[in-house]
Amino acid sequence: xxxxxxxxxxxxxxxxxxxxxxxxxxxxxxxxxxxxxxxxxxxxxxxxxxxxxxxxxxxxxxxxxxxxxxxxxxxxxxxxxxxxxxxxxxxxxxxxxxxxxxxxxxxxxxxxxxxxxxxxxxxxxxxxxxxxxxxxxxxxxxxxxxxxxxxxx
Amino acid sequence: xxxxxxxxxxxxxxxxxxxxxxxxxxxxxxxxxxxxxxxxxxxxxxxxxxxxxxxxxxxxxxxxxxxxxxxxxxxxxxxxxxxxxxxxxxxxxxxxxxxxxxxxxxxxxxxxxxxxxxxxxxxxxxxxxxxxxxxxxxxxxxxxxxxxxxxxxxxxxxxxxxxxxxxxxxxxxxxxxxxxxxxxxxxxxxxxxxxxxxxxxxxxxxxxxxxxxxxxxxxxxxxxxxxxxxxxxxxxxxxxxxxxxxxxxxxxxxxxxxxxxxxxxxxxxxxxxxxxxxxxxxxxxxxxxxxxxxxxxxxxxxxxxxxxxxxxxxxxxxxxxxxxxxxxxxxxxxxxxxxxxxxxxxxxxxxxxxxxxxxxxxxxxxxxxxxxxxxxxxxxxxxxxxxxxxxxxxxxxxxxxxxxxxxxxxxxxxxxxxxxxxxxxxxxxxxxxxxxxxxxxxxxxxxxxxxxxxxxxxxxxxxxxxxxxxxxxxxxxxxxxxxxxxxxxxxxxxxxxxxxx
Numbered sequence: 001x002x003x004x005x006x007x008x009x010x011x012x013x014x015x016x017x018x019x020x021x022x023x024x025x026x027x028x029x030x031x032x033x034x035x036x037x038x039x040x041x042x043x044x045x046x047x048x049x050x051x052x053x054x055x056x057x058x059x060x061x062x063x064x065x066x067x068x069x070x071x072x073x074x075x076x077x078x079x080x081x082x083x084x085x086x087x088x089x090x091x092x093x094x095x096x097x098x099x100x101x102x103x104x105x106x107x108x109x110x111x112x113x114x115x116x117x118x119x120x121x122x123x124x125x126x127x128x129x130x131x132x133x134x135x136x137x138x139x140x141x142x143x144x145x146x147x148x149x150x151x152x153x
Numbered sequence: 154x155x156x157x158x159x160x161x162x163x164x165x166x167x168x169x170x171x172x173x174x175x176x177x178x179x180x181x182x183x184x185x186x187x188x189x190x191x192x193x194x195x196x197x198x199x200x201x202x203x204x205x206x207x208x209x210x211x212x213x214x215x216x217x218x219x220x221x222x223x224x225x226x227x228x229x230x231x232x233x234x235x236x237x238x239x240x241x242x243x244x245x246x247x248x249x250x251x252x253x254x255x256x257x258x259x260x261x262x263x264x265x266x267x268x269x270x271x272x273x274x275x276x277x278x279x280x281x282x283x284x285x286x287x288x289x290x291x292x293x294x295x296x297x298x299x300x301x302x303x304x305x306x307x308x309x310x311x312x313x314x315x316x317x318x319x320x321x322x323x324x325x326x327x328x329x330x331x332x333x334x335x336x337x338x339x340x341x342x343x344x345x346x347x348x349x350x351x352x353x354x355x356x357x358x359x360x361x362x363x364x365x366x367x368x369x370x371x372x373x374x375x376x377x378x379x380x381x382x383x384x385x386x387x388x389x390x391x392x393x394x395x396x397x398x399x400x401x402x403x404x405x406x407x408x409x410x411x412x413x414x415x416x417x418x419x420x421x422x423x424x425x426x427x428x429x430x431x432x433x434x435x436x437x438x439x440x441x442x443x444x445x446x447x448x449x450x451x452x453x454x455x456x457x458x459x460x461x462x463x464x465x466x467x468x469x470x471x472x473x474x475x476x477x478x479x480x481x482x483x484x485x486x487x488x489x490x491x492x493x494x495x496x497x498x499x500x501x502x503x504x505x506x507x508x509x510x511x512x513x514x515x516x517x518x519x520x521x522x523x524x525x526x527x528x529x530x531x532x533x534x535x536x537x538x539x540x541x542x543x544x545x546x547x548x549x550x551x552x553x554x555x556x557x558x559x560x561x562x563x564x565x566x567x568x569x570x571x572x573x574x575x576x577x578x579x580x581x582x583x584x585x586x587x588x589x590x591x592x593x594x595x596x597x598x599x600x601x602x603x604x605x606x607x608x609x610x611x612x613x614x615x616x617x618x619x620x621x622x623x624x625x626x627x628x629x630x631x632x633x634x635x636x637x638x639x640x641x642x643x644x645x646x647x648x649x650x651x652x653x654x
Contacts, residue, residue: 010318013582017324024331024346031343037612041343044600048331055324062320071581078376079577082369082549083570089553090566098554105553106546112376113542124543128550140204142558 007068010059017056024049078112085109097148098137102129156282163282163509167517172215175208176514179216180521183223188231188533189544194224195480195590196371199363200548202488203555210492211507215514217488218468221481222518225464226270226526229457230533233262243460245432249445249452261394262453263530265402267523268394269458273410274519277465280414281472282512285501289473292498297605298616302623302630304599307476309630310419311591313637322588325579329589332357333596340604352564359487361556362593363480365569366586368552370576372545398450405435405455413462418469419478427463428456465515472508473498476595480587483594 005011028049034040085108093101103125110121136142166172182204186197201220205213225243232243233250246266253262295303312322335346336356347353394402412434413427435455436442445452467478468485475496477483489496494504501508526533556569579586610616618624 009582010321013321013324013579013584016578016582017328020328020331027346031338031345032341035612036607036614039340039604039607041338041341041345044603045331045334045345048327052324052327052331055320055327059318059320059324073377074581075373075377075577078373079574082373082376083573085546085549086369086553086566086570086573089550090557090563090570093557093566094563102550102554105550109546109549110542113545115540115542120543121546124546128547132550132554136554136558142554143561144554144557 007063007066011063014056014060021049021053081112095148095150097145099129102132163513166506166510167514175212175216176219179219180223183220184227187224187227196368197224198484211510219518229266245428245456249449252448265454266457269406269454270461273458273462276410277462278516289498289501297602298623301602302626306626306630313633325589326592329592330596333593361569365572366576369573373577402454405451406458409455409458410462413459414466417463417466427459431455431459480590
């Protein structure tokens with residue numbers, strides 16, 4: 001297989017585009033297509049999705065005949081911890097309040113760095129949580145609780 | 154003199170103490186965030202956008218324009234001082250700017266960048282005031298067919314002038330268009346691609362997309378390779394260029410301004426293309442081209458003027474046609490829509506205070522840049538010394554709070570995380586996120602214009618070719634496309650973008 005894919009970046013982007021295009025086209029079937037004169041809700045997305053799938057197929061095929069660099073050096077820690085940190089923030093902000101959610105986000109995401117040290121992270125947690133509470137809640141008055149209902153408020 | 158009367162309206166709108174304050178705040182915040190390494194203007198604007206929602210439209214857009222200039226200048230500062238351009242348009246500045254900084258001439262480089270930008274900004278603002286009204290007049294005569302073709306042209310041109318693989322960029326546009334139509338269809342009320350999630354009924358917020366792709370994606374990418382940056386310059390002295398420097402930079406600034414103003418109007422080009430073109434022009438006209446890359450002040454003056462002029466004139470298609478020529482303008486359009494203003498030629502006649510107020514405030518913003526940045530350079534230098542591993546959790550916190558506060562919705566933050574992943578995957582696969590953002594903004598508009606044009610023509614697609622203006626625009630789009638495919642131009646294009654690598 002590796003011998004066949006000579007341009008992995010192009011190959012996999014083509015695969016991604018084809019998959020996305022086909023998925024959109026699949027779902028678009030449920031919407032009324034209509035006619036050119038009276039376009040239904042499905043017309044524009046269906047046409048676009050098929051164009052995307054075709055472009056993806058073209059890019060994939062072309063990748064078999066061109067040379068390209070391989071995909072190297074995935075930032076696996078960052079790839080996992082950055083989105084997870086955001087998810088934790090979103091899940092805790094309403095119930096736990098800004099101090100908790102910012103603290104957790106900082107802790108989790110800081111762990112993605114190779115320079116991670118628990119002491120620095122702890123200081124950052126405190127500083128950023130206090131800063132956000134001050135700026136976003138006290139100064140700008142965003143409707144986010146300081147300490148959320150989970151703690152009996 | 155209609156021009157003077159118009160500028161008068163703008164002065165009146167922009168010169169209120171409160172708007173001046175917002176402009177100043179915008180420039181300050183923009184520079185503050187823009188100076189932080191790894192954050193370009195798109196992420197900066199997206200991050201600061203929620204702060205402007207509560208303001209009245211004129212103030213909000215004035216502040217956003219200020220943020221944009223600040224962010225751009227901040228990018229140049231990092232390019233000169235630590236050879237880490239925050240955005241593509243200051244990649245070129247880093248070549249000679251950083252070399253100058255190493256020779257102890259960081260001050261001269263920074264003030265050259267500021268003065269060049271100010272001059273270019275002044276000229277481009279004036280051009281904007283002169284050319285916007287006639288263009289808007291023409292645009293008012295456009296029907297749906299013309300608008301559709303114009304958008305096709307805009308999207309095509311943005312691909313042609315950007316770098317990277319052509320089919321991939323087109324695919325990214327189509328991907329963006331598809332994401333843009335997620336939500337309730339305005340004509341039939343059908344919920345499209347919402348998976349019965351109520352939060353998706355109004356579509357995906359563009360701030361979520363921009364912040365995920367440009368903010369989060371960038372952060373993950375930077376975590377790949379955490380090499381330590383050394384700030385070469387501890388304190389910047391000798392801000393004023395010498396008399397000889399002045400003599401040297403006059404020509405580049407003038408040429409850069411002219412080039413940048415022209416290229417900025419083109420879709421897709423904007424600031425980045427302008428600075429690339431200006432650099433190669435300076436290299437061509439220089440008596441001794443070998444000095445370039447080793448600290449030639451011309452190599453800072455030309456591109457910096459050009460990128461500021463280009464940034465300014467890229468407002469022309471945005472304000473008059475409602476067509477974004479680059480991701481930053483796409484964000485501005487998104488901001489206008491949030492403020493309840495439909496961007497397009499009607500803005501000028503219906504909201505003259507807004508239109509001319511923005512134009513005048515651009516010039517004021519440029520003035521603030523000089524007033525603010527040269528004295529505050531010490532602070533910016535200190536910001537640069539913050540290590541990335543301390544900085545990025547803070548960036549994430551601001552992204553999360555910014556997106557959450559859009560609708561107080563946790564779902565938006567989940568989606569941002571998803572777009573962050575997508576942004577990183579795209580970066581790894583070398584698919585440019587910028588065309589996708591343009592497509593995302595234009596998606597719903599394009600569908601609407603296509604529908605209207607087809608209904609008016611009773612389903613006859615020939616309408617796009619039979620109407621002369623529409624046909625001309627489609628032809629231009631086709632020519633642009635074919636031009637990239639032709640081997641000779643393709644080689645030139647690759648050369649032009651090569652210096653970035």
